Amino acid sequence: FLFDLMGAHPGFREILEAAKKQSSVIAASGMAEAQKVHLACALSEHTGRPLLYLCESERAAAAAMEDLSALLGQSVSLFPAREITFYQEVAASREVACRRIETLQKLITGQTRAVVCSADSVLHRVMPRRIFSGHTIRICVGDVMPTDELVERLLAAGYSREYMVEGRGQFSLRGGIIDIYPADSTSAVRVEFFDDEVDSIRQFDVMDQRSQHNMTEAVIPPAS
Secondary structure, X not given: OHHHHHHOOHHHHHHHHHHOOOOOOOOOOXXXXXXXXXXXXXXXXXXXXXXXXXXXXXXXXXXXXXXXXXXXXXXXXXXXXXXXXXXXXXXXXXXXXXXXXXXXXXXXXXXXXXXXXXXXXXXXXXXXHHHHHHOOEEEEOOOEOOHHHHHHHHXXXXXXXXXXXXXXXXXXXXXXXXXXXXXXXXXXXXXXXXXXXXXXXXXXXXXXXXXXXXXXXXXXXXXX
């Protein structure tokens, strides 16, 4: 309904026609923040193109994220700025890095329609798409994959080996069982092997280490 109203406005139709042209730059002024979000969403809806909404600060990006989600639904992702530290690297939040990876994974797989970010968040370079995709690990039930090979691929993808998985970007190996906490997931996965064959894949709770429902495959994106 809101997009239909916008589509009937002469000024919007003029902007829409200009937006359909390649390499066009459009300047529009005199709008409040909510109106800017409405205009951007309407352009994305009418052109069918993905949307990158750039804000001046992290606070503004968080506010715009709420407005965009209200108009476009759950297909909106926030790309947070990296934390910069000049002392110990371990002091930086792992959560921020994982949220960035989660957004990149959604972009590559087409799961997100719009990305909201601040100017700071796009100043840092990210790995090329081919490298990101090359270090993404897909594990399916029935695959033949030696555990040593999977461990090497996880280490190459930036995962840290721990005695017990407690947070994103970690994995552990106990006999023929590998626990992995994907960088883009809210739950960990447990991969059980029968010799070199993947026998089962299950989600599990890192708090009590109990297995939950079964899965047919798991996609593990890079962790750094």
